[in-house]
Amino acid sequence: MASQGTSSGPQQNLSLPLILAFASASIPIQALVLAISVHLPRYFASHVGLELAAVGAAFAMVRLIDIPIDVMLGTAMDRTRTRFGRYRLWLVLGAPVLMAGLWLLLQANNTTSQLGLSGILLFLYIGYSMMYLSHLAWGGVLGPSYEQRSRVFGAIIGLGVVGAVIVLGIPIVMNEMGHTDGEGVRAMVWFIIAAIPVTTLLVLLTTREKITPETGKAFRPVDYLTLLKRGNVLRLLAADLCVTLGPGWMAALYLFYFKDSRGFDTTAANLLLMIYIAAGFVGAPFAAWLANKIGKHRALMVTTTIYSLGLVLIPFLPKGNFLIFAPGMFVVGAMAAGFGVMIRALTGDIADEIRLDTGREWMGLMYALTIGTTKIASGLSALTFVLLAYIGYQAKAGAVNTPQAIQSLELVYIVGPIVFVMIAGACFIGYKLTPERHAEIRRRLDERDALTEGGASALESLTGDTELVTASRPS
Incomplete structure (x- = not known):
């Protein structure tokens, strides 16, 4: 069990139960992806009673706005460094935002305007991006070796499929029980809302986060164009x-x-x-x-x-x-x-x-x-x-x-x-x-990280001032 981030040394081999526990957060995330792409537009147009053109325009507008928001969120996550963690913090913050967005989505009715629907969807997408981005980025540092990273993302995609299949099955089961298609979609959304806190808590209780130290120059926005x-x-x-x-x-x-x-x-x-x-x-x-x-x-x-x-x-x-x-x-x-x-x-x-x-x-x-x-x-x-x-x-x-x-x-x-x-x-x-080239990169990163962390620990032991140590690290 782990409740806070750590930055000490290379990580050990990850067990399959730990990988699966971490990957469980992809169940509600991928369930939502499928619901958005297949069911929700039709739900708003056919069951809520909104104009099809308004629904299409709302989804398209939010998608355009959402892409630069993702970039801003990714940048903010990379610059975050707290005792609780870097990406772990954003996962925790994103969960209630996404749940609130889903609840607001269920409150939409035939009087909801295009602007109102766009606002609900934007709030929903921000929560989704906070959770999805932080989970992927955390997965990238969780298994730093070439082989571990493949295993981590194999589990993330695999358990995401479980979420997608469950969401596909819920309307079928609801129809067999005599419920309408609209009620089936609402049940689907409630499943996602319920799965978010359960899987997020499972990730937090089982997975530590290695916060990578930074040795580069201070951040400049123009630097990202070099990517x-x-x-x-x-x-x-x-x-x-x-x-x-x-x-x-x-x-x-x-x-x-x-x-x-x-x-x-x-x-x-x-x-x-x-x-x-x-x-x-x-x-x-x-x-x-x-x-x-x-x-x-x-x-x-x-x-x-x-x-x-x-x-x-x-x-x-x-x-x-x-x-x-x-x-x-x-x-x-x-x-x-x-x-x-x-x-x-x-x-x-x-x-x-x-x-x-x-x-x-x-x-x-x-x-x-x-x-x-x-x-x-x-x-x-x-x-x-x-x-x-x-x-x-x-x-x-x-x-x-x-x-x-x-x-x-x-x-x-x-x-x-x-x-x-x-x-x-x-x-x-x-x-x-190649795997060989990446192994060399990881070796050099681990050596540099150890030197950076060792220097910070020595400074702390000499001064007894953790705030000075934190301030001495590059932002």
Whole structure:
């Protein structure tokens, strides 16, 4: 059990129970991500009674505002240093903000204005960013070695899948019990509200935080622009954009494709989607294992290649055959979960490289940047509907599409994700931050951290003044 941060020495190997306890915070976080992307917009328009255009505008407006907020939060987290911890503090602060935002969301009704809904969503997103960013950044420093970081993020993505599957199942169970779709969504939100304090407390009681000492010069805002001049940062952001855009593109067209082209009804298509998502519980730890065998960048290339080959096979499977499609959806879904593991783990490695060069912690800002590219990719995925209209596909219920329109839908559904995902893998061709190179970086960081902490301890023993010691450390 641990209740405060520590900054002494390299961390020991992390046990599986400790990793799982820490990763549990991703259950409500990823449950919320799925609820926001799939259920909440429809809930506001269909069950609360708000205008569809107002709902869409509110979500789009908040997304645009939220990206720079993430950067500011990441910067603030990296500069935080307290006895309670650095990222631990922000996780604790973010939990009640997110819970309050979810509660406010449940209070919205048909008299809520677009501005009012935007305010609720902005408050919700700030709490979400505080929790999600701090959890990712803490995970980056929790397992500092190359192998440990893969295990930590494999668990985070894997348990996040559990949260997503639970949220998918709640409306189904509620409908079977005779409740409306709207009541099912509200039950989903209450589950997330209840899970936040439980998992946050579990993380706090089981996990210590190593606060990395800083030896660099005082912070200057312009210094952050130098990140975008670093080759590995640009590789990472480009890969994250493409690896999110590919599956997001597919998700936006999923129901249209599986119903009109593959011959499934809505129930069967949703069950296949659940298999795709649930496969991440296997795919995430598999990706972590593979990364520790062949390297994270190579593991990303392997998973993107298998994912693309799986999509190539889909048009050749017999239409409407659930038993044949299910294994294929499982494999593709498992590989997609691996993308998240690799990107998050690679982010931590690159942040270590930058800290060695600059003497300052960049973990929070690095994860803020990748979350930003993820959000941009999610927004770009919506352009698929514009493309559908351009090719002449009719998306309205009851519309009859020509064979040419359906053939165009098939090409758009398959080609787009394959192109983007393969570009993501190609971004790491020639990547030189290998396991061996990262081990050297960690060795040098640990040596420097030990010298910095040793000097601070010696100063404290000579002066007996902890405030002087704190003030002597670079900000």
